[in-house]
Each structure stands twice: as C-alpha cells, then as structure tokens.
Amino acid sequence: MTGFGDVTQRLAGNSYTVDEESHIEIDQDLARKTGTGKLLVKVCPAHVYSENEDGTISVIFAACMECGTCLAVASPGSLKWHYPNGGFGIAFREG
Amino acid sequence: MAGEEAGEIDFDVIVIGGGVAGAVCAYQLARAGKQVVLIERGEQPGSKNLSGGVFYCRVMEQVFPNFVDDAPIERRITRNVLSFLNPTSHFNIDYWDQRLAEPVNAVTVLRARLDAWLSEKCEEAGVMVMSGVRVDSLLFEGDQVVGVKAGEDELHAHVVVAADGVNSFIAQGAGIRAKEAPQSLAVGVKSVIGLPRTVIEDRFNLTGDNGVAYAVVGDCTQAVAGGGFLYTNKESVSVGVVLRLDDLEAKGLTSSEVHDHFLQHPAIAPLLRDGELREYGCHLTIENGPRMVSHDVTRPGLIIIGDAAGFTLNTGLTIRGMDLAAGSGIAAAKTIVRALELGSYGQQAMDDYRNQLDATFVGADMKTYARAPEFLEVPRMYKEYGLLLADIFHDIYNHDTTPRKHIAATAFGAFKRSKMKLFTTIGDVLKGVRAL
Ligand SMILES: Cc1cc2nc3c(=O)[nH]c(=O)nc-3n(C[C@H](O)[C@H](O)[C@H](O)COP(=O)(O)OP(=O)(O)OC[C@H]3O[C@@H](n4cnc5c(N)ncnc54)[C@H](O)[C@@H]3O)c2cc1C
Numbered sequence: 001m002t003g004f005g006d007v008t009q010r011l012a013g014n015s016y017t018v019d020e021e022s023h024i025e026i027d028q029d030l031a032r033k034t035g036t037g038k039l040l041v042k043v044c045p046a047h048v049y050s051e052n053e054d055g056t057i058s059v060i061f062a063a064c065m066e067c068g069t070c071l072a073v074a075s076p077g078s079l080k081w082h083y084p085n086g087g088f089g090i091a092f093r094e095g
Numbered sequence: 096m097a098g099e100e101a102g103e104i105d106f107d108v109i110v111i112g113g114g115v116a117g118a119v120c121a122y123q124l125a126r127a128g129k130q131v132v133l134i135e136r137g138e139q140p141g142s143k144n145l146s147g148g149v150f151y152c153r154v155m156e157q158v159f160p161n162f163v164d165d166a167p168i169e170r171r172i173t174r175n176v177l178s179f180l181n182p183t184s185h186f187n188i189d190y191w192d193q194r195l196a197e198p199v200n201a202v203t204v205l206r207a208r209l210d211a212w213l214s215e216k217c218e219e220a221g222v223m224v225m226s227g228v229r230v231d232s233l234l235f236e237g238d239q240v241v242g243v244k245a246g247e248d249e250l251h252a253h254v255v256v257a258a259d260g261v262n263s264f265i266a267q268g269a270g271i272r273a274k275e276a277p278q279s280l281a282v283g284v285k286s287v288i289g290l291p292r293t294v295i296e297d298r299f300n301l302t303g304d305n306g307v308a309y310a311v312v313g314d315c316t317q318a319v320a321g322g323g324f325l326y327t328n329k330e331s332v333s334v335g336v337v338l339r340l341d342d343l344e345a346k347g348l349t350s351s352e353v354h355d356h357f358l359q360h361p362a363i364a365p366l367l368r369d370g371e372l373r374e375y376g377c378h379l380t381i382e383n384g385p386r387m388v389s390h391d392v393t394r395p396g397l398i399i400i401g402d403a404a405g406f407t408l409n410t411g412l413t414i415r416g417m418d419l420a421a422g423s424g425i426a427a428a429k430t431i432v433r434a435l436e437l438g439s440y441g442q443q444a445m446d447d448y449r450n451q452l453d454a455t456f457v458g459a460d461m462k463t464y465a466r467a468p469e470f471l472e473v474p475r476m477y478k479e480y481g482l483l484l485a486d487i488f489h490d491i492y493n494h495d496t497t498p499r500k501h502i503a504a505t506a507f508g509a510f511k512r513s514k515m516k517l518f519t520t521i522g523d524v525l526k527g528v529r530a531l
Contacts, residue, residue, distance in 0.1 A: 095206030
C-alpha cells in the first residue's frame, strides 16, 4: 500500500468503456502446465489475472490497461490477447 | 510497373495509430497536399498512450515552429538528477543548467493531452482522423500492401504507414516481425500524483515553468533490470518504474508491488507527500531498440515508424522514444511524398526510408547506442554499484573518530568490502564508456 489505495481502488479512478466481449482468453491446461498462469498473476500491473483455489486462472478483462505484458511473457498457445474493439477499453486521461 | 496497383484508391496514405509517430507523419503528408486518413483505435488519439513523459522536443520545431509555446506541455526540464538508490541511502548526480531552457531542449508531457492536440493539428491540416476504429489487418495484392481492413470495412491507399506502437500487431500479423523476446521489452508502471503548483516548485526547487527529471537505478526496482523515474508536471508528478520482462520474471516479483515499493521508498515518499492519485497506468516500452530496428521496416507499399519499428533508446540515463517517433514519422513522410510524385510504391521506393533515417539523428543515434542494451544487462548496475558509491561516501563523511585515510585508500577499502572483482568492474566501466 502506498497511501494511494490498492490496485483495485486505483483502477476505480481510471476511465474505461467496457466491451461486452472479452479480448482475453486463457488455455487453462497450458497455463497450468507451463506456469504461465502464475506468471501472469505477477506481471500484470492491473491485476487482471488471479489464481483460484483449484489452480485455474480468473480473468477480469474489464480492468485491462492494454499494455501487452501478459502476451509478451506467456508461453506459446497459453494466452490469446488482442486489443479490445475500437473505442473500447481503457481511456487514459493523463498518460 | 512493379509496385503500381490497379484498384480503387480511397486515400493517398493510410496511417495506422495516432501516437506521436503517426500524427507527425500524417501532419507532414497533409501539409504536402496529400490525402491522408489517420486511424486510431482509442476513443480519441492519446487515450491509449502512456510514457514517462520527458520529450526531447527540438525535432518538433521541424513540424511546429512554436511547438513549446503552442503545444500542451507541462514543464521545461532544466534539472536532471541521476540517482543510485539503495534501501537506506542514495547517491545523486544533480545537474541543473539554465542553458537547457535556451532553447528549450526537453519538456514534460502527458500523452492524453499532447496526442489529442497533435490530432487537432492534423485535422486543421486536412487529415481525416478516424478515432475509435481498430485496424485488424493489412490488405495485400501479391506482396504489395494496398490498404487495411477494420472489421468489415476495407480502405485502399497507395501507401500504408504502421504507427501502431510497441505491440506492433500490424507488422507481426503480416509476418514482417516476429514476436519480441521478453528481454527486449519492459513494462512501465506509472502513477500521476497531483500536487499544488507551489508545493511542486518549493519541493523540487523550481521556478516558473522549469522542471526536473529524476532517472533512478537500483532499489527502485528491487534490483530488477530497469529503473525508476520521477518527472515534474505543472500540477502533478509522473512517477513509476520500468521493469525488463525477462528479469521481472526471473526475480519472481509482482509488477504493481515493485511500483509501490518505489513510491514508498524513504527517498521518494517525501516528494509525493499529501499528493492525490490522478491516474495509475501501464504500458510496454522497448529495451533493445537497435536490435528491433534491424528487422525490416518497409515492404512494398508499407512503412513502419515509431515504436512499431523499434525506435526507442534506453540508455539508463534517458528513455527516448517520442523524439525518435517524430523523427521517423518525418523521414517516412519524405519518402512517401517522393513515392507519390513518382507514382511508384514498390520496395525500391520504400527503401528510400532507410536513407532518410540515416540522414538524421534517428538513424545515427540507433547506431551510436547499439551497445547500450548490452551495458544495461550488467546486473551490478541494479544493486552493487549504488551500494559501493554510498559506502565510499559514508567512509568520507562518517567521522567516527577513527583516523582518516586519503580518498583513494577509502575508495579502495570500500571496493574491497564490496567483494566485486577489480577486473569485472573495469570491464563494466569500459562497457559503459563504449556503449553510452
Ligand atoms: C513507462 C514509459 C516511460 C517512457 N518514457 C519516455 C520518456 O520519458 N521520453 C520519451 O521520449 N519516451 C518515453 N517512452 C517511450 C515513448 O512512450 C514511446 O516511444 C512513444 O510513445 C512511441 O510513439 P508511437 O507513436 O510510435 O507509439 P504509441 O504512442 O504507442 O502510439 C501508437 C498508437 O497506435 C494506436 N493503435 C495501435 N494499434 C492500432 C490498431 N490496430 N488500429 C488503430 N490504432 C492502433 C494506439 O492506440 C496508439 O495511439 C516511455 C515509454 C514508457 C512505457
């Protein structure tokens, strides 16, 4: 904690236009076997990914700030990630 | 003739991406009388973009003669602090020089504002700005790029410019570039902290519109390769970390926690005290621009500019991407104007882009700093050297009633305690001197 709230609280101050469809898709089997799942939980600055008790990964695509870090570190085939449809997703007001 | 397409043309040029690179390129083309569309996936240009925020902006004078006065800039950077940060000490090189404002060399910017302004300028110059549209792929006829596809829509042009940023899906999707290795990329995690103008000026010893840029290495990233930054805006501070992806993974740290650690650091927290969070954001950046740029940056009918091509230089002292984005946009526009005049859009016409780049600081600097990424791979940069500097100065200033030693002996003693090998350190110094 920094005195600026936890990540969820900080994201609540950001501006998003949330799409109906997710732009993120995880292959749970591969994500588990390759360790990609646990890695995504750590690298994503927006905490889009979290690990469930059964080892599967939950995805809150609405929180995504669209940096692409997850895709860059994911093992081949374990993650499908592309930019949201035009006009949707994060809208930085400062940048 | 090779490179001449027969189909219908909607625009002379399609530019994909309304960042600095795309906007500057589109503006230059429109000023040359060309029909240009600028396609941006964000609800408006800038809404997807984030940088640390120091724009080395002299290059913009070529595009907007009064850039510093007209554009929405924050502060003029006249003070640069290079900080080696340890858990309970820091060693800073603090360089203030009023000459850096005469003429203005670097300014802080916030991209949501800067990019929106650039796109307004584009519209005024006659560019059609199409926001809220994501380009999905390129259209080919044979090996010639002839347009773009966005959803069900297709647009055709003589030349397409890919200015779609670091993830570069357009070039990757067309098989021009492979997926980038994690050691060539870093994630930036940044907060914009609002503070009253007078507090910023008092706290950072600034007058008027002048500003300071801190580049921090060491404990700011908990020894992950990368660094921290803190830049003053008019009424806020941009502060955050840049973490090389391979090393972030290797160290097993959580990116948001490394960011928080930096903001809470005893050397940094007082600078942010009583501030209000305006925005928390993140973006990828390029750690090895020179390697990325050695890929193809053209195809028949296609030119890649800005981050999409790899034009970022991180030397540890500065991250430069925006000036290179602008410079590559200007170079591409020159090549395209010439191609349109000749009516020839094949590989040969596009190859002129490399010459245009090499004729400017963009091509030259990519070569000069080709070895910077290798130097920044020295792990001791992120821990041992900062500690060594602090140890030497601790021995100098800590008058504990033991007899003093000459400074050379003090330094040598601190070096011996650090357990680093002399040859390794000499090697690192030589690497640095050659790379930067
Ligand atoms: C944390 C951090 C700190 C940095 N600090 C500095 C600094 O201090 N100084 C500096 O000079 N540089 C800095 N940089 C680098 C700098 O931000 C980039 O080099 C610069 O933004 C590149 O500009 P660009 O126009 O090439 O790409 P971008 O600014 O990324 O613009 C790309 C544009 O394309 C759009 N787009 C992408 N795909 C599509 C699509 N399919 N269809 C339509 N539109 C699309 C995006 O929405 C975006 O508007 C930093 C970067 C980071 C991440």
